[in-house]
Amino acid sequence: MAVSRRRFDACAEWRYLCAALRYFTRVPLPGNVGTTASDLAGAIRYFSLIGALVGGLGAVVFLAALRWFPVPLAVLLSMATTLAVTGAFHEDGLADCCDGFGGGATREDVLRIMRDPRIGAFGVIGLVMALALKWQTLAALPPLLAAWLMIAAHAASRAMAASLLITLDYARADGKAQPVAQRLSWRAYGVVAVLGLPWLMWPDWRAGLVALLAALLARVALSRYFVHRLGGYTGDCLGLVQQVVELVIYLCVLAWISS
Template sequence: MRVMRVMWAMRARWVTEWRHLIAAFAYFTRVPMPAIGSDAPALAAAGRYFPLVGLFVGGCGALVLLLAACLWPPTIAAGLALATTALLTGALHEDGLADCCDGLGGAFSRDDVLRIMRDSRIGAFGAIGLVLALGLRWQAIAALPTPLAAWVVLVAHPASRSAAISLVWALPYARESGKAQAITAGFGTVARSVAVLTGLPWLFWLDWRCGVAMLLTLLALRAALLRWFKRRIGGYTGDCLGLAQQLAELSIYLVALAWYAR
């Protein structure tokens, strides 16, 4: 009987984690998911699987890059890979980057920053930031040899999401309420470990020295964003996480390009 109880407890735990994973895919991608993805308790724990969702998105982008490179030049293949990842996520993180650029670049007071970030319209700062971020990612991917570029795309997505989601461990939510607050609420020790172990180890598989350089860059970026968000708005929002993911992904591409271009 004791063995049966242990087995049932393990089964219940796996079912619970499966619900959390489905919720993560339902929230962070446009991949069709069962209705359980909108369940409130599952949503509260979905943030731990943000990097694992990134592994799926990055894997799809890497596959498209490899296939497209068989038919077209590297610039076209890189553009199609970026388009694939944006379509899979519904450009969720790009939207956060644009909103943050508009709010943080176009306002001074905390209330004005949060108000502008909530506005669905894109302004000059948002447009410029979005074009620069997309352009730099596009060029960095295209400048790398195709097999290497595919690997970097694969690892950049989960690692950048680990860096982004780690902001919620050190900052309060900047608004009174919001969906991003619920999605990142369930972060105990286990959840943090899952978010780190499913996102960061991929950096070291190809070249551990380059992986160390990428990790140090991500830590420096995280420290800078923590200080910036705390000073400007006193915490984080969902848009802040989108900005952090985009900058972390770009940082990984630039480190890889600098490392292998030596």
């Protein structure tokens, strides 16, 4: 009986992982594994692992491109790769949040603007600034450290975004993120954290700790803002947290090695 239960749990975790790949990336998967509502509800526990995989792909492209191109161009090629594999999923959330919070006076206005598929001035400015800062920060780092940080920051930023599901309510009655926007237990979040946060502790645990503390502060500040403006979070809010925390990690490590 115990063996049967372990097999069942392993199968369930496999379905959750497939669901995470389907939902958070554009990676084509054959068959219909990971497509049910329960699978999508469990997908969030592998959010940070998906981040590590996406960051790892970006790091491979970056290091390979360095053989033929200067560092700034290699970073851009890496960023283009991660944008393609995720379908700019989180960047879209960042742009929608900039438009919504920048142009909406009331809760209803913010939610309505976020749902609008068109991008406005606030969204363009926020997206351009975020991408430019990532590009310049990664290009200023030593190449091997930049490659590792791509993995660490993609994983850790998703772990921070997932933490909103522990303490906040989903702000919409319905929405595209609702299948995965289920309350997350501390036990389930432990999986997210273990898969996402330890990457920051190498090669310099002190720089990693500073980056982690800054990421926590950013997470707390953003979650308080979401509660103040919306009474909870949306899928776009998760994208904003992921993008901001990823950038905060890059900036903190660059500041640490430059000091």
